[in-house]
Amino acid sequence: MQYHPADELLVAYAAGSLPEAMSLIVATHLALCPHCRAEVRRLEAVGGALLEEMPAAPVSDALLDAVMARLDAPGGDTLLAPPPAALRATATRSAAAGAIRRTATAPVLPEPLRSYVGRDLGGLSWTRIVRGVEEVAVPCSGDAKVKLMRIRPGVAVPRHTHRGSELTLVLQGGYRDGGLHYLRGDFAATDAEVDHGPVADSDGECICIAVTDAPLRLTGPFGRLLNPFIRS
Ligand SMILES: [Zn+2]
Structure with missing residues (x-):
């Protein structure tokens, strides 16, 4: 780290x-x-x-x-x-929380995150955003959006900017962005208007938690086409 x-x-x-x-x-x-x-x-x-x-x-x-x-x-x-x-998040747990099952991914989520989403990553209702990138919202008070992201090995997230800032924490695997390599526990802060495109490591799935205080805006030729499909 x-x-x-x-x-x-x-x-x-x-x-x-x-x-x-x-x-x-x-x-x-x-x-x-x-x-x-x-x-x-x-x-x-x-x-x-x-x-x-x-x-x-x-x-x-x-x-x-x-x-x-x-x-x-x-x-x-x-x-x-x-x-x-x-x-004090127990009241906002998702339906998947509490399903205690032994899975290979059990230790991926440390507390306090586990209290929000449970420990069974596979049991969460992941939504596909683009090919190889899925997310699930983590319920939190306030305006900022909190998401768990799951990126398939080697997949490049479409280049995008933020109107606000984005904080990212790697929970499993790793990714490269802007010449830096982020691994489990690494914390990244991206300011508004920074155009970036993380690429997941090829040796396994990358799982992150991301906090954005304003919606993403995809850039690049494909990104602009996909913008209407981004859920804020
Ligand atoms: Zn630290």
Whole structure:
């Protein structure tokens, strides 16, 4: 593994300020990367120390009353310990989740991703996008789209750009893009308007999780023809 989330992403993750989709892909990388886990622990410690050194801010009586009222309300105790977004996904599991079967692909999906889609990749309802490329949506709150992608060995994904950014994490196999080679655990960030065309390694299927904050737009002669068929 050579490619990791940018520092800003890890800082935002440690601060708990990422939207659910981005939190999910970063947390999945952390499950595979001891280096970034240690970095997030360090950032959390720094954040905690800074908080302790901040002078106490005066709080109005009205705000204090409002907080106390919410704590007293039914279910108010959840205010004290909100579950991390990435860990409270059981309500949005797909129908395929929970089907626990021993398959060769069982270890491909680490937590927390496994809580979202289950562990049986073959049991998911994959949709063919173009020849050799399939995807399945991962339910997440917010505007960003989260997908699992499955690319057949050696297949080139049609060249495309994004109006927004795309984050990709390899879960199985690998792919080459822009002269770089991404393998399991590697994290790639593609900015808006970068025209790219990943090519899956020829020695096996490539499975990735991708987060896009705006729809893809295919480029190139075939890509333009296929644009109407892309599901946003
Ligand atoms: Zn890392």
